[in-house]
Amino acid sequence: MSDTAIEFSGVWKKFARGEQYDSLRDLIPSLAKWLFSTNHRGELQKKEFWALKDVSFRVGHGEALGIIGPNGSGKSTILKLLSRILRPDKGDLRVNGRLGALIELGAGFHPDLTGRENIYLNGTILGMKRSEIDRKFDAIVDFCELRDFLDTPVKRYSSGMFARLGFSVAAHVDPDVLLVDEVLSVGDYHFQQKCFDKMREFVQKGTSLIFVSHNMTAVSTLCTSALLLRKGEPVFQGDVSVAMQKYHSFYEEQTCSEYIELLEAEVRGSSGETREVFRPGEKLTFEVTLRALADIRDAHPGLMIHTMDGQCIFVTATSRLSAERLQLKKGECASVVFGLDMNLQSNVFLLGFTVTPELEVPGEWLYHNPRLKKIVMRDEHRSHGFVHLNPRADLFVEPRVERRAIATR
Amino acid sequence: MATTVVGAGSSHAAEEILQYRDLLFMLTWRDIKIRYKQSIMGFLWALLMPVLIVGSGLIVTVAFSTISGRPVNADDVLSVAVKAVPWAFFVAAIRFATNSLVMNKELVTKIYFPREILPVAAVLANCFDFAVAASVLALVLTVMKVGATAHLLWLPVLLGLLVLLTVGLALLLSCANLFFRDVKYLVEVLLTYGIFFTPVFYSANRLGKWSTALLLNPVSPILEAINDTVVGKRPPDAAWLTYSAAWAVLGSLLAWKIFQRAEAVFAEKI
Numbered sequence: 001m002s003d004t005a006i007e008f009s010g011v012w013k014k015f016a017r018g019e020q021y022d023s024l025r026d027l028i029p030s031l032a033k034w035l036f037s038t039n040h041r042g043e044l045q046k047k048e049f050w051a052l053k054d055v056s057f058r059v060g061h062g063e064a065l066g067i068i069g070p071n072g073s074g075k076s077t078i079l080k081l082l083s084r085i086l087r088p089d090k091g092d093l094r095v096n097g098r099l100g101a102l103i104e105l106g107a108g109f110h111p112d113l114t115g116r117e118n119i120y121l122n123g124t125i126l127g128m129k130r131s132e133i134d135r136k137f138d139a140i141v142d143f144c145e146l147r148d149f150l151d152t153p154v155k156r157y158s159s160g161m162f163a164r165l166g167f168s169v170a171a172h173v174d175p176d177v178l179l180v181d182e183v184l185s186v187g188d189y190h191f192q193q194k195c196f197d198k199m200r201e202f203v204q205k206g207t208s209l210i211f212v213s214h215n216m217t218a219v220s221t222l223c224t225s226a227l228l229l230r231k232g233e234p235v236f237q238g239d240v241s242v243a244m245q246k247y248h249s250f251y252e253e254q255t256c257s258e259y260i261e262l263l264e265a266e267v268r269g270s271s272g273e274t275r276e277v278f279r280p281g282e283k284l285t286f287e288v289t290l291r292a293l294a295d296i297r298d299a300h301p302g303l304m305i306h307t308m309d310g311q312c313i314f315v316t317a318t319s320r321l322s323a324e325r326l327q328l329k330k331g332e333c334a335s336v337v338f339g340l341d342m343n344l345q346s347n348v349f350l351l352g353f354t355v356t357p358e359l360e361v362p363g364e365w366l367y368h369n370p371r372l373k374k375i376v377m378r379d380e381h382r383s384h385g386f387v388h389l390n391p392r393a394d395l396f397v398e399p400r401v402e403r404r405a406i407a408t409r
Numbered sequence: 410m411a412t413t414v415v416g417a418g419s420s421h422a423a424e425e426i427l428q429y430r431d432l433l434f435m436l437t438w439r440d441i442k443i444r445y446k447q448s449i450m451g452f453l454w455a456l457l458m459p460v461l462i463v464g465s466g467l468i469v470t471v472a473f474s475t476i477s478g479r480p481v482n483a484d485d486v487l488s489v490a491v492k493a494v495p496w497a498f499f500v501a502a503i504r505f506a507t508n509s510l511v512m513n514k515e516l517v518t519k520i521y522f523p524r525e526i527l528p529v530a531a532v533l534a535n536c537f538d539f540a541v542a543a544s545v546l547a548l549v550l551t552v553m554k555v556g557a558t559a560h561l562l563w564l565p566v567l568l569g570l571l572v573l574l575t576v577g578l579a580l581l582l583s584c585a586n587l588f589f590r591d592v593k594y595l596v597e598v599l600l601t602y603g604i605f606f607t608p609v610f611y612s613a614n615r616l617g618k619w620s621t622a623l624l625l626n627p628v629s630p631i632l633e634a635i636n637d638t639v640v641g642k643r644p645p646d647a648a649w650l651t652y653s654a655a656w657a658v659l660g661s662l663l664a665w666k667i668f669q670r671a672e673a674v675f676a677e678k679i
Contacts, residue, residue, distance in 0.1 A: 083520070
């Protein structure tokens with residue numbers, strides 16, 4: 001048996017844009033085209049585009065590959081090719097062992113059938129034998145915590161219950177290769193954790209994993225390497241944090257404003273050097289030089305920090321830090337310098353810059369770019385979360401004290 | 410450990426379909442179960458179509474005898490009933506199977522398994538209705554004291570051929586309907602008027618020299634053979650039965666081939 005669980009070699013896949021013929025009236029012209037055209041797999045026809053261009057990668061047994069990239073970069077196409085729903089136009093792919101997919105949970109459920117019946121139906125659709133489901137039935141029911149609703153038709157289930165049942169069946173297929181596509185968003189927090197733990201358990205047992213997600217925190221905790229795609233082309237493959245850094249630079253962008261033009265924006269370290277990577281606790285200087293394109297009165301510049309997932313971590317403005325306002329005549333220039341203590345955890349963050357008018361109206365800015373610069377935090381402690389609370393820990397082995405502490409709680 | 414290699418032109422083998430036999434069973438079971446869930450008539454549905462066909466067959470038979478002056482005999486009525494039940498199966502199975510891939514769009518676009526299972530399960534689910542109706546018919550025949558003969562041993566072969574023919578057609582039509590949605594309307598129309606091109610209400614030889622034309626429809630010789638063995642108590646016409654058997658075997662093989670060829674693009678074209 002080879003060491004490779006999944007191998008993608010030079011895979012190309014194309015799709016057609018726009019409407020396709022789908023009634024008999026269109027059959028004759030399309031048949032004629034099909035008969036007289038010599039190639040129709042290898043090259044692009046009118047209205048077609050490549051959804052994947054020459055993608056190759058290899059996943060060994062027990063490895064976890066994260067696939068990241070913006071929408072439309074071909075992530076789901078890769079999963080559909082792996083699960084054999086689609087076939088490649090060029091190249092080939094190889095899967096060693098049984099394939100399981102946590103994609104489209106509950107797609108095989110029939111609303112009129114009960115939970116019990118759907119476990120059997122969906123289980124066989126996912127490739128299990130009936131005897132196998134008999135064996136795992138209790139485990140499936142226990143995992144989704146729906147024992148009381150087993151004899152209720154699933155059309156009466158809430159969407160959360162539906163998803164839980166779907167995940168539970170799919171998670172008990174015992175695959176050698178597992179495909180996961182952004183399913184952690186199902187159910188409540190408790191169930192999400194349970195799903196996440198289940199996936200980690202798979203990886204620890206030696207299951208190979210392919211994980212497609214926009215949730216960078218999940219990718220970095222679960223995956224051993226990452227593949228970054230952009231418009232169907234592989235951009236980078238390897239270390240997860242490097243892939244995430246590269247991904248994030250897709251998002252650095254320029255914004256136009258009719259009031260303010262940015263001349264320069266620099267992120268510097270404590271000794272004034274331009275840098276991108278910081279360690280927790282280090283000092284950062286954010287220096288922005290701007291020119292007024294119109295007369296500006298009483299404006300206040302501000303900054304904000306977001307995660308790649310768009311969660312806001314920190315927002316501030318000069319109006320909150322000092323009483324000074326920005327007064328500029330058309331054509332005049334100004335510099336704003338912010339100082340920050342970077343008490344953040346390992347992750348990639350986006351640093352944004354705004355200029356708000358005197359009267360703050362939500363959604364109205366003189367200048368607004370939440371994705372001006374990228375900051376990469378590196379921390380060897382490997383704690384998780386967003387903020388760095390400078391953690392310390394001491395252990396005291398004193399059994400009696402410990403017992404008292406619990407008793408008095 | 411099984412290795413799956415997928416290239417631009419690969420397709421799965423028959424053995425893979427065997428691996429999925431539990432799925433075939435479950436999908437067949439689902440199709441049956443769904444039909445009888447939340448319905449007033451329940452199993453009576455299985456009898457409705459055959460009863461309607463027998464009813465209209467009776468009217469046609471009476472009309473024929475009025476015109477020709479020949480009195481209606483009991484065998485004519487029995488013939489209509491014996492041929493109506495398999496015909497009703499054929500019609501219902503084809504109608505249901507034609508839509509089977511499109512109706513299960515969720516599965517076709519999201520989960521992998523051999524797609525043949527969907528139309529085949531649709532046909533098998535109708536076999537269940539067929540079995541219910543056939544049991545009732547057998548009871549009626551017993552009550553009416555239609556004796557059993559050794560020729561009845563032909564029945565399993567004849568029914569097998571009918572199912573095979575239906576499966577072949579179901580594969581082809583379900584696949585065609587996936588690409589062109591008007592196929593199902595065409596099928597509806599053909600099935601509705603198909604009864605006039607199939608010897609259900611009357612026997613083929615009533616048409617004289619035109620009977621050959623009628624028997625060219627591959628379903629016809631099978632229905633005639635069923636009638637011959639059950640009501641006529643004589644062996645079926647060997648030549649015409651061979652003709653139908655050739656259609657059933659070669660037709661379903663060809664249909665399967667086409668289905669497999671087209672399967673690669675199902676998820677994209679549906």
